[in-house]
Amino acid sequence: MPNFKILAINPGSTSTKIAVYEGEEQVFITTIRHQTAELEQYKRVADQFPFRKELILGELKKAGIATNDFNAIIGRGGLLRPLESGVYEVNDAMLADLRAAARGQHASNLGALIAQSIAASIPGAKAYIADPVVVDEMAAVARVTGLPEMHRISMFHALNHKAIGRAYAKKLGKKYEDLNLIIAHLGGGISVGAHQKGRVVDVNDALAGDGPFSPERAGELPTGQLVDLCFSGKYTREEVRSKLAGKGGLVALMGYNDAQRLENEAKGGSKEAALVQDAMCYNIAKWVGSMGAVLKGKVDGILITGGIAYNPYVVSYIREMTEHIAPVTAYPGEDEMGALAMNARMVLEGTVQPKVY
Numbered sequence: 636m637p638n639f640k641i642l643a644i645n646p647g648s649t650s651t652k653i654a655v656y657e658g659e660e661q662v663f664i665t666t667i668r669h670q671t672a673e674l675e676q677y678k679r680v681a682d683q684f685p686f687r688k689e690l691i692l693g694e695l696k697k698a699g700i701a702t703n704d705f706n707a708i709i710g711r712g713g714l715l716r717p718l719e720s721g722v723y724e725v726n727d728a729m730l731a732d733l734r735a736a737a738r739g740q741h742a743s744n745l746g747a748l749i750a751q752s753i754a755a756s757i758p759g760a761k762a763y764i765a766d767p768v769v770v771d772e773m774a775a776v777a778r779v780t781g782l783p784e785m786h787r788i789s790m791f792h793a794l795n796h797k798a799i800g801r802a803y804a805k806k807l808g809k810k811y812e813d814l815n816l817i818i819a820h821l822g823g824g825i826s827v828g829a830h831q832k833g834r835v836v837d838v839n840d841a842l843a844g845d846g847p848f849s850p851e852r853a854g855e856l857p858t859g860q861l862v863d864l865c866f867s868g869k870y871t872r873e874e875v876r877s878k879l880a881g882k883g884g885l886v887a888l889m890g891y892n893d894a895q896r897l898e899n900e901a902k903g904g905s906k907e908a909a910l911v912q913d914a915m916c917y918n919i920a921k922w923v924g925s926m927g928a929v930l931k932g933k934v935d936g937i938l939i940t941g942g943i944a945y946n947p948y949v950v951s952y953i954r955e956m957t958e959h960i961a962p963v964t965a966y967p968g969e970d971e972m973g974a975l976a977m978n979a980r981m982v983l984e985g986t987v988q989p990k991v992y
Contacts, residue, residue, distance in 0.1 A: 639983045642702075642753070643975040644691065644710045646745040649674070651687050654972040655700055659980070663698055664972060667691070680740045681733065681748065688749045708754040709979040710746025711971070712767020714738040717789065720770045720797055720835070721990045722978045725751040725762040729992040743767070763989060765978035766793040768842065772834040777929070789835065790842040791826035792941070798974035799940045799966050800830055807935075814935040817926045817961070819919055819953070821943035822969070823892060824880070825849040827919065829926040837929045839922065844879035847918035850892040850943075853883025854918060885911070894943045901948075916949050920956035927960040934961035941969055 638658040645652040649671070655663040667690050677683045695702055712723070713733050723729065725747045733744045747764050754762035770793035778786045796818045797811070804811040812833035819827045825847050828838035839846030848854030856879075865875055878887065886892050888911050900908035927934055937957055939950055944967040954963040981987040 637983075639706045639980055640704055641976045641979045642705050642708045643972045643979070644708065644746055644749055645971055645975065646687060646711060646742040646749070648742045651691060652972060653691055653694060654976065655695075656976040656980070661973065661976070663700060665694055665698070667694060679736065680742060680744050681736065684745055684748045684752070687745055688752055691749065692753070702753065703757055705754070705757055705760050706983055707761055707763060707979040708750040709763045709765060709975045710750035711743045711794070711975065712764035712769070713744030713746060714741050715767060715769050715992070717769050717771035718767075718992065719772055719990070720766050720793060722763050722765045722982050722987060723992050724989040725764060726992055729764075738769070763979055763982065765975055766797045768793055770835065772836060773838065774836045777837040788840045788843070789838055790840045791828060791835070791838045792820040792822070792824075792841065793835070794971055794974050795820055795940060795969045796826070796828055796830070796835065798970070798977065799938050802966065803936055803938055803964065815930045815933050816936050816938060817923050817930070817934055818938045818940065819923055820969070821849070821919065821939065821941035821949070823849065823851045825852065825919060827922040827926055829929040831930060837926060842880065844883055847922050848884040848915060850885040850894055851881055851883065853879045853887065885915075894946065898946055898948060912948070913952065916952035917956070920953045923953065923957045924960065927957070932960065937961050937963045938966055939963065940966040942967070944968070
C-alpha cells in the first residue's frame with residue numbers, strides 16, 4: 636500500500652496546529668502560537684488566511700519538510716451549513732461560505748482556505764475537510780421542541796466522536812456503521828451523542844451550551860429562571876449568551892475552567908468542589924442515559940473521551956450510573972490531527988469516497 640504523505644492543519648483561536656503523516660506514522664507536529672495583538676489587526680477571521688498560511692509554510696521549511704510531494708492537505712472543518720459526516724473535497728462553494736462566515740466567525744473556518752491554497756501549488760494534491768462541528772444527522776423527531784420558533788440543533792465534537800467510534804469498532808473487529816454507540820466528549824464543552832449505525836441521530840448543541848454543564852458551558856437551565864434572568868435588566872443579550880457558553884459551568888460556579896483543579900480541591904476536602912464535580916458527572920451520566928433511550932436500549936458501548944476522561948473519578952462515576960446500559964470504555968484525550976489524517980488516508984486508499992459540498 637502506498638505510503639501517502641499528508642499535511643493536517645487545525646487552526647484555533649490563538650494557535651495553529653500542524654502535523655505531517657507518512658502512512659500512519661506522524662513524522663512531525665508543532666503548534667504555532669499567536670499573540671492577541673497579531674490577530675487583532677484582522678477585522679474578520681478570513682482575513683488571517685495569508686498570515687497563518689505563511690507561518691505554516693515557514694514551520695515546514697524550518698523542519699526541512701518538502702511541500703511538493705504531499706498527496707493531500709486536510710484542514711479542520713469550519714462553521715459551514717449543516718451536512719452529513721464524512722470527508723469533503725474543498726470546492727468553490729465551501730470556500731465562499733467560509734469567507735462569508737454566515738454561521739459565525741471561527742478560526743476553524745481557515746482550515747479549508749489554507750488547505751486549498753497549499754494543495755493548489757502541488758501537482759496532483761487535493762484539499763479536504765472531515766467531520767466539522769456542523770455535522771447534522773439528527774432524526775426529525777429529535778429536532779422538535781414545544782415552541783414552533785425553536786428547534787434543536789446538532790453542533791458537537793463530530794471529528795473526535797467519529798474517530799473514537801471507528802477506533803472502538805476496529806477493536807471489536809467490526810465496522811463503526813454496524814454498531815450502536817453512546818459517545819461523550821468531555822472538554823471545555825461537553826457533547827453526548829447517540830450513534831446509530833454510523834449516524835449521530837441525537838446530540839446536544841455543545842457550542843451554544845446545551846446538554847450537561849461543563850467547564851465553560853452552563854448546560855440545560857430552568858427555563859423560567861432563565862427568562863427572569865434575561866429580563867432582569869442586569870445583563871445585555873451578549874452577556875447572557877456568554878453566561879451560557881464561555882462563562883458558564885465551572886467558570887461561573889468555581890471561578891475557573893480547570894476540571895483537574897476541581898478534582899484536586901475535591902480531594903483536598905472542599906465540599907463545594909466535591910459537590911460541583913459530582914453534579915457535573917451526574918448530569919453527564921443523565922444525558923448518557925437519555926441517549927440509551929434514544930437507541931432503545933440496544934447499545935454496543937458507551938465511550939468516554941476528551942481531556943476530562945483522564946480523570947478516573949469522573950469515569951468511574953459515569954460508569955456506576957450507566958454501565959447497566961452497556962460496557963463503558965474511556966478514551967482519554969483527543970487526537971484531532973490523527974483523526975484528520977486518518978480521514979484523508981481513507982480517501983487516498985479508496986476505502987471512502989469524498990463527498991461534494
